[in-house]
Amino acid sequence: MARQRFDALxxxxxxxxxxxxxxxxxxxxxxxxxxxxxxxMQEQLSSDIYxxxxxxxxxxxxxxxxxxxxxxxxxxxxxLSKGVTHYTHWFQPLTGSTAEKHDAFFELNKDGQAxxxxxxxxxxxxxxxxxxxxxxxxxxxxxxRGYTAWDPTSPAFIIESGDGKTLCIPTVFVSYTGESLDNKxxxxxxxxxxxxxxxxxxxxxxxxxxxxxxxxxxxQEFFLIxxxxxxxxxxxxxxxxxxxxxxxxxxxxxxDHYFGSIPSRVTRFLQELEIEAYKLGIPIKTRHNEVAPSQxxxxxxxxxxxxxxxxxxxxxxxxKKVSSRHNFRVLFHEKPFEGMNGSGKHNNWSxxxxxGKNLLQPSTKAKENLIFITFFINILKAVYDYSDLxxxxxxxxxxxxxxxxxxxxxxxxxxFIGTQLFDILTELENNGDIKVKKGDNIYMKLGISxxxxxxxxxTDRNRTSPFAFTGNKFxxxxxxxNANNARPMTVLNTVVANQLDLxxxxxxxxxxxxxxxxxAIIDILRSYIPSVKKVIFEGNGYGNEWVNxxxxxxxxxxxxxxxxxxxxxxxSTARLFKRMKIMSQVxxxxxxxxxxxxxxMKMQIESRVMADLALNHIAPTAIRYQNTLIExxxxxxxxGLEDQTEETMITIKNVGKHLIQVKKxxxxxxxxxxxxxxxxxxxxxxxxxxxxxxxxxxxxxRWHVDKLETLIDDEMWPLPKYRELLFLR
Ligand code: ADP
Ligand code: MG
Numbered sequence: 001m002a003r004q005r006f007d008a009l010x011x012x013x014x015x016x017x018x019x020x021x022x023x024x025x026x027x028x029x030x031x032x033x034x035x036x037x038x039x040x041m042q043e044q045l046s047s048d049i050y051x052x053x054x055x056x057x058x059x060x061x062x063x064x065x066x067x068x069x070x071x072x073x074x075x076x077x078x079x080l081s082k083g084v085t086h087y088t089h090w091f092q093p094l095t096g097s098t099a100e101k102h103d104a105f106f107e108l109n110k111d112g113q114a115x116x117x118x119x120x121x122x123x124x125x126x127x128x129x130x131x132x133x134x135x136x137x138x139x140x141x142x143x144x145r146g147y148t149a150w151d152p153t154s155p156a157f158i159i160e161s162g163d164g165k166t167l168c169i170p171t172v173f174v175s176y177t178g179e180s181l182d183n184k185x186x187x188x189x190x191x192x193x194x195x196x197x198x199x200x201x202x203x204x205x206x207x208x209x210x211x212x213x214x215x216x217x218x219x220q221e222f223f224l225i226x227x228x229x230x231x232x233x234x235x236x237x238x239x240x241x242x243x244x245x246x247x248x249x250x251x252x253x254x255x256d257h258y259f260g261s262i263p264s265r266v267t268r269f270l271q272e273l274e275i276e277a278y279k280l281g282i283p284i285k286t287r288h289n290e291v292a293p294s295q296x297x298x299x300x301x302x303x304x305x306x307x308x309x310x311x312x313x314x315x316x317x318x319x320k321k322v323s324s325r326h327n328f329r330v331l332f333h334e335k336p337f338e339g340m341n342g343s344g345k346h347n348n349w350s351x352x353x354x355x356g357k358n359l360l361q362p363s364t365k366a367k368e369n370l371i372f373i374t375f376f377i378n379i380l381k382a383v384y385d386y387s388d389l390x391x392x393x394x395x396x397x398x399x400x401x402x403x404x405x406x407x408x409x410x411x412x413x414x415x416f417i418g419t420q421l422f423d424i425l426t427e428l429e430n431n432g433d434i435k436v437k438k439g440d441n442i443y444m445k446l447g448i449s450x451x452x453x454x455x456x457x458x459t460d461r462n463r464t465s466p467f468a469f470t471g472n473k474f475x476x477x478x479x480x481x482n483a484n485n486a487r488p489m490t491v492l493n494t495v496v497a498n499q500l501d502l503x504x505x506x507x508x509x510x511x512x513x514x515x516x517x518x519x520a521i522i523d524i525l526r527s528y529i530p531s532v533k534k535v536i537f538e539g540n541g542y543g544n545e546w547v548n549x550x551x552x553x554x555x556x557x558x559x560x561x562x563x564x565x566x567x568x569x570x571x572s573t574a575r576l577f578k579r580m581k582i583m584s585q586v587x588x589x590x591x592x593x594x595x596x597x598x599x600x601m602k603m604q605i606e607s608r609v610m611a612d613l614a615l616n617h618i619a620p621t622a623i624r625y626q627n628t629l630i631e632x633x634x635x636x637x638x639x640g641l642e643d644q645t646e647e648t649m650i651t652i653k654n655v656g657k658h659l660i661q662v663k664k665x666x667x668x669x670x671x672x673x674x675x676x677x678x679x680x681x682x683x684x685x686x687x688x689x690x691x692x693x694x695x696x697x698x699x700x701x702r703w704h705v706d707k708l709e710t711l712i713d714d715e716m717w718p719l720p721k722y723r724e725l726l727f728l729r
Contacts, residue, residue, distance in 0.1 A: 082158060086164065092184050154307050170184075209354060217300060224329075243613065280318075341407045347479050384534060494577070625655060
């Protein structure tokens, strides 16, 4: 086994950066060349069809058959001109990854001749064999099969792979009875809801605003590990993280290698990734992170949420493909290495009107600031009221290892807004009832004109907050690096839409009672501040004081997924999703079940891999090493050097001590798994996996194995060590 480790190390020694040739020195020459974007559409479609498509995209209008046919025809022509042979509906099933089913463009006509055909109906709808995708019981209750339906709001794109080019059409995936079987359909509904609700609030101020778009800029963190080294670790291959491995001591020289500059192999990888992303119209700007060795980050320019999410999903696929061409493996796991920083996906989010105004941008003008403060406070109110749902939206087996760990956002959902804005809330809160007389400067009276211009740089950067206001956007940082953004974005946009609806109703009521508009708004906002303040936390989120303080404020601290997900069972959750027309009770239940099953599966795999590594790789190595030590002691005694055996005897005993524990724990854990596997109730089973397998055994087993790593001869150790994995060249 150790041979594979040393073979890998030798390979790494000889790695050379891969040469990259950009298609052109100017990005604008090839940006978006593989997407059927607006520019191509305008060129290819008649103005009438183009306009109808635009209405479908921007106003969610239905697409009729003749529009679909026309788009299909020009899409086919465009794709064929680029050498594409197949097309597929591209969708995001609840597994979290993406799925495709390729069909050739060519068909046989009635005379048996081959022709390239692609009709509107093929663009609009496809029936993948969906039986292998999880449906959380939806399929027992309903029709077994589902179909995919075109999402015209996200541009079609071409994927190049070794064996050719495929046209991918972004779609939603639904069952025949209309239940959504994917992540995209609920997201699209939530975005439509937030548009409606925010537009209607905007219209209190400005009747000309007709649309509000939610935007997302997703920073993606990841680790990059040499492929040969990663492949020599079954735990990385099968679980995406290291289950064992001694953390190098603090202040390790690793940092020196890292901080110097990006290793050229990595630079080349990033260059090629950028090129491939640009061809697909993914506007990334790269930079490297200085947090953990071998950890990096790419961030795009923000886009409309649905498009941004498709782009993120696509980008992750690209990263996997491109990294292997550079002999890397990219790790999206939230916590691949113990004692190192974990990875997240910071969801930068804001609301932008059709006039291009960011509603979260504070202004120096009093009137505009009233709009800002309205959205700002309503969003925080929504976060307070639905913090458990937001927590559930980011829960996963792998993110559990990161949330609440000492360098990641805590599992307690709180918001950070900075002292300036906090003071403004306090002032508003203390303002009391305001009477405005004719001729008064209303904003002055309301205390609104005094809001100082808040500079972007002025909002202190609190890295420990799960939900931070960063100048003109909120940043949901607790999202896991491996997650599909659709889930947190669905919840965030839904709860904000819900809150804006409530706010609008309350304001309308006061206005009906002849209250002045501005006064009504401020009165309602003021009434929210006590709750809003409960979810605001400006201090150090890593400290224990926050845990205690949060308890006092009755904020939840759900440290693990099975418990965080329990909010999905609550009737208030079902009512919210139903009221907002996002998900029905069945769809919600299905998701709860799928996510619990997913958790069980992940923990089961980790536990199995752990036991296998411990019993079949680590234990035999320990025994072999022990034997060489025993030989050594015997030999020393034979030649009369009995007095020099003491140290070795201690090591033999130490190795033996840990070896016994490793075997004992691995066996016990396996027994526990057997017991739990026979449990019927999914939720109880998930909780048992969490408490009786993960919590009870993982850390302890790891502790003994890591101790053995320090005791056993380096030449014999089978798994590439942290310093080797994290030392990139
Ligand atoms: P940071 O300092 O947190 O790295 P950046 O300014 O680099 O912040 O932005 C991070 C991400 O936030 C980028 O993807 C950027 O496009 C995105 N972003 C900036 N403004 C907005 C906005 N109004 N809405 C959504 N995302 C935004
Ligand atoms: Mg950021």
